[in-house]
Amino acid sequence: MTTDNRIAITGLGLVGPWGTGLDGLWDAQTDGDADFTPCSRYDNGLPAAEAQKLDLRRMLKSGQLSRAPLVSQYAVAATHLAVTQANMLPERGSKNGGVGIVFGTSNGPGAATQQIYDDLIDTGPTGVKPRVFQESVFNAPASLVSIHFGFAGPIQVVPAAGCSGTAVLYQAQMMLAQPGIEAVIALCSDEMCDAIQKGLRDLKWHADYDGQGSLTDGAVAGEGAVAMILERASHAEARGAEVLAELAGVGLANDAAALGRPAKDGRGLVAAMETALEDAQAQADTVDMILTGSAATKIEDQLESAAITTVFGAQSPAQGSSKRSTGFAMGTAALVEIALAVAAINRNATPASVAGDTPKIDAVLCNAIGLNGQFGATLIKGAAA
Numbered sequence: 001m002t003t004d005n006r007i008a009i010t011g012l013g014l015v016g017p018w019g020t021g022l023d024g025l026w027d028a029q030t031d032g033d034a035d036f037t038p039c040s041r042y043d044n045g046l047p048a049a050e051a052q053k054l055d056l057r058r059m060l061k062s063g064q065l066s067r068a069p070l071v072s073q074y075a076v077a078a079t080h081l082a083v084t085q086a087n088m089l090p091e092r093g094s095k096n097g098g099v100g101i102v103f104g105t106s107n108g109p110g111a112a113t114q115q116i117y118d119d120l121i122d123t124g125p126t127g128v129k130p131r132v133f134q135e136s137v138f139n140a141p142a143s144l145v146s147i148h149f150g151f152a153g154p155i156q157v158v159p160a161a162g163c164s165g166t167a168v169l170y171q172a173q174m175m176l177a178q179p180g181i182e183a184v185i186a187l188c189s190d191e192m193c194d195a196i197q198k199g200l201r202d203l204k205w206h207a208d209y210d211g212q213g214s215l216t217d218g219a220v221a222g223e224g225a226v227a228m229i230l231e232r233a234s235h236a237e238a239r240g241a242e243v244l245a246e247l248a249g250v251g252l253a254n255d256a257a258a259l260g261r262p263a264k265d266g267r268g269l270v271a272a273m274e275t276a277l278e279d280a281q282a283q284a285d286t287v288d289m290i291l292t293g294s295a296a297t298k299i300e301d302q303l304e305s306a307a308i309t310t311v312f313g314a315q316s317p318a319q320g321s322s323k324r325s326t327g328f329a330m331g332t333a334a335l336v337e338i339a340l341a342v343a344a345i346n347r348n349a350t351p352a353s354v355a356g357d358t359p360k361i362d363a364v365l366c367n368a369i370g371l372n373g374q375f376g377a378t379l380i381k382g383a384a385a
Contacts, residue, residue, distance in 0.1 A: 006233035006384065007176060007247040010183075011088065012339055013081030015074045016224030017049040017326050020081060025336070026343045029353040030325045036220050042194040047207055047215060049222030049327020050192065060148075068135065068144060069112050071105070071191035074225035075141035076148055079185060082227035083149065086241060088183065090150050098182035100153035102171045103142035103189070104164030106331030111193035112136045141189050153181060162293065163252070164188050165226070165334025166272075166368040166376025170250045172230050182235055189225035190330040197221050203260075205297060219295035222327025226335035233384070243383040245342045248363070249280025255373040262299065266307030268375040269293070269367060273311045276365065276377040284312050287379070288358050289350060290319040291337040293367035295328045300369050317365075320354030334368035334376060341366050341380040 014021055018028035028034075036047035054077050056066045065076055083089045090096055112135045119127040134140070139157045146155060154175065160167040165188050172184040200206035200221065207218035236243055253275065255268030262268065277284060290308060294300035308316050322340050329336050341364035344351055348361050368376035 007173065008231050008233040008236040008241070008243040008383070009228055009245045009247060009342060010231055010236050010241040010243060011082035011086030011229030012244060012342060013078035013085065013227040014224070014339055015054065015078045016051050016329060016336070017222060019052045020077070022339060022343050025322070025326065025340060026351060028326050029322060029351040031352050033215055033324050034326065036215070036327065039192055044194050044198055046197050046201060047209065047220045048192060048197065049220055049329070051224045065148065069109070069191060070223070071107070071109065071111065071189050072135065072141040072144045074191065074223070075145055075187055075189035078189065078225035078227035079145050079149065079187060082185065082229050086229040088229065093150070095150045095152045097152040098180055099151040099185065100155070100175045100181050101142050101146060101151060101185045101187060102156045102158065102168045102175060103139065103187045104158040104160060104168040104331050105138060105141070105188060105190055106159065106161045106164060107190050107193065107196050108138040108159055109136045109140060110196050111191050114193050114195045142187065145185070145187065151185065159331070160374060161331060161370040162295065162333050163368045163370030163374040163376040164331035165338060166250060166252060166378050168335070169247060169378055170252055173250060176230060176232060183229055183231045186228040186230055186335070187225065188332040188335045190223050190332050192221050192223045205295070207296070218297050219323065219328035222329040224329050224332055226332055226339050228335065245345050246381045246383055247378070248381040249276040249278070249282065249379040251275025251279060251377045253375045255375065257373050259372050262303055262373050264299070264303055264306065266303035266310065268373055269304060269307035269369065269377070270310050272375040272377040273307065273365065273367065276379045280379045280381070282363065282379060287317050287363050287365045288361050289317050289344060289354060289364045291341055291364060291366045292319055292321045293334065293369040294321065295369065296323060304367065304369065318350055318354050318356035318358050320351070322351070322353050325353050334366065334378070337366045338378055338380060345380065345382045
């Protein structure tokens with residue numbers, strides 16, 4: 001990315017199992033598996049990383065929002081935290097067409113859809129609640145954010161599973177290049193639900209407990225939201241905003257291998273990482289740390305290891321992931337890792353979930369692995385002096 005089109009990150013809002021905020025995510029990192037327990041909202045016996053309960057009445061001074069589905073509550077809360085940090089919190093009732101939203105998710109309205117089906121089966125069509133029905137579309141959380149804050153710019157929705165965070169940033173880059181767009185909210189949110197968790201377990205993707213009570217291979221489903229405020233660096237500097245880090249490069253790829261069976265050599269992830277580095281005009285040896293995209297399944301672990309070796313050689317940077325500490329937050333997972341990268345750069349330290357240490361953290365590559373051969377990579381760098 002050239003000097004003229006540098007993209008600054010000026011706000012970050014997070015909601016998840018760690019509570020809220022970047023400090024909470026950092027403090028929640030461990031060097032092993034966290035003590036995951038089943039979700040309290042339903043009982044299927046599967047390990048889960050449930051988000052902490054929000055008090056939206058206190059945070060947003062609104063009781064109405066607390067009746068929205070959790071996926072929308074998380075999205076609004078994360079956005080509130082991000083725009084507050086970026087000093088962009090609008091006055092009540094104002095409209096701003098210069099702020100766009102790119103929203104990513106995996107499950108989207110999965111919980112609302114399950115409720116509709118349950119009501120249909122139990123009581124028939126008259127049992128379906130109208131308010132729930134309007135929440136059963138993928139753009140509902142982004143639209144609620146737009147309405148609540150008065151952001152009247154364009155909205156794009158990207159349902160790209162574990163690659164949603166990378167795809168959102170890819171689209172945000174292009175949106176920022178449009179006339180009249182001053183800032184873009186890159187937003188991902190997901191909510192766990194019983195049916196999706198069981199389905200992922202049946203597909204052998206979700207972790208379970210073995211006979212000794214230990215976790216098996218696979219992901220532990222999580223939930224929450226991350227909102228990231230992106231601006232052209234020149235715009236951020238002109239308004240005196242604090243720049244947390246820079247979005248230096250983004251790469252997306254697909255291995256075109258087979259449904260449910262990604263190429264074991266990691267060729268798709270290789271292409272994504274190389275594209276991100278090329279977009280950033282950076283060399284592999286300038287990367288200080290890698291936050292991995294694997295959901296802890298054997299095939300994803302193997303292909304990502306192969307891909308990293310292909311791009312970086314035998315001496316690869318320190319690497320790790322937040323997922324064993326705070327779960328795999330589905331469509332939000334990639335943005336969680338990217339937020340952790342921003343924290344590491346600002347602290348000049350490696351999180352506890354990363355193996356190894358490095359004397360300097362100024363460039364972090366964040367990988368993402370989606371379903372059926374989707375791959376992404378994002379390079380985050382420290383703010384230019």
